[in-house]
Amino acid sequence: MSDVLAFATRYNAVVSGSWKDKPCTQYDCLIVAGIPSEQSVRQHPKLNADYDHILRRAWIYAVFLWVKDGKLAGQQQWFTYMTPSRNLAVVTHTSPASARLCRDPSYVLHNAYSVDMAPHHFNVWADPNVQASDSVSQLDLGCVNALLGCRAVSEMAPEAWQRYERDQRVLEAESESAIQQARTTCASAFNAH
Numbered sequence: 001m002s003d004v005l006a007f008a009t010r011y012n013a014v015v016s017g018s019w020k021d022k023p024c025t026q027y028d029c030l031i032v033a034g035i036p037s038e039q040s041v042r043q044h045p046k047l048n049a050d051y052d053h054i055l056r057r058a059w060i061y062a063v064f065l066w067v068k069d070g071k072l073a074g075q076q077q078w079f080t081y082m083t084p085s086r087n088l089a090v091v092t093h094t095s096p097a098s099a100r101l102c103r104d105p106s107y108v109l110h111n112a113y114s115v116d117m118a119p120h121h122f123n124v125w126a127d128p129n130v131q132a133s134d135s136v137s138q139l140d141l142g143c144v145n146a147l148l149g150c151r152a153v154s155e156m157a158p159e160a161w162q163r164y165e166r167d168q169r170v171l172e173a174e175s176e177s178a179i180q181q182a183r184t185t186c187a188s189a190f191n192a193h
Contacts (some may be wrong), residue, residue, distance in 0.1 A: 001026050001070050008033065011149075013062075017067065026070040034062035057083040057109045059144045068093075075128075080121075081140050081150040081155075089121035091156045094128050100123065102186035104180050112188075113117055115139040116165040122153045124160045135159045 007016050013033035022028065056143045063066040064076040074095035081088045104125075106113035112130040116123050126133040136159055143150035154161040171179065 001029070001067055002031065004065050004067055004072060006172075007031065007065065008105075011035075013063075024067075025118075027068065029065075029067035029148055031065040031067075032062065032113055034060065037145055057081070057149050059150070061139075061141060077137070079141065081144065081156065083149065086149075086151070088156060089140060090124065090153055090160070091118075091121050092124040092126070092139065092157070092160070094126050096129070096135055097127055099187055099190035102183050102190065105171050106164070108182040108186050109167055109170060109181065115160050115167060117164075122157060122160070122164070124157060136163055179185065 005012065005015070008031045011033035013031045016030055017023055017025065017028045017054045020029050024030070030089040054149050059081045060078065061080075062078045063148060064074075064078075065072060066074040074093065076094075079090045097107075097111065101114055104114045104116055107125070110126050112133040114123070114125040115136065124137050126137040129170075139157055140155065143155040150156055
């Protein structure tokens, strides 16, 4: 809990309970920290705010941390990059597995992470207890400083995107009945606990 509160202090985060009107306690705490694009320009004087304004591009990076019973229970990162012609978004979530993940074909392939496209963003879930899943939730904010900005989700979450492409090739080769059987087996495993 002290590490999470130190993070909140360092990044001027908003600290509350899971419900905004409740206070943060060791049993229920939500930390929300964000870095707006204007702050990046102030921290990097070589970037020209006028250039970004002329190109009409903006980006947002936010981190959400949930504490339950004195322990970090989950973490989300939201990275969005917007121009008049592009609206790219990646949401990563690190938390223990749950039965709802069984609906995701990517999860039933390997149970340590899940990568999939939602209608408006690219989703990444990683199990914090599996070391092999650490790199899948890493984001690369470097493209916001590039002359052309972020051009694709693959630049924002390179490792996750590579795994997504690999999963799509595997899933295309699998039959629908095999995928459905894997989902059923997955759900049964969670129901048995």
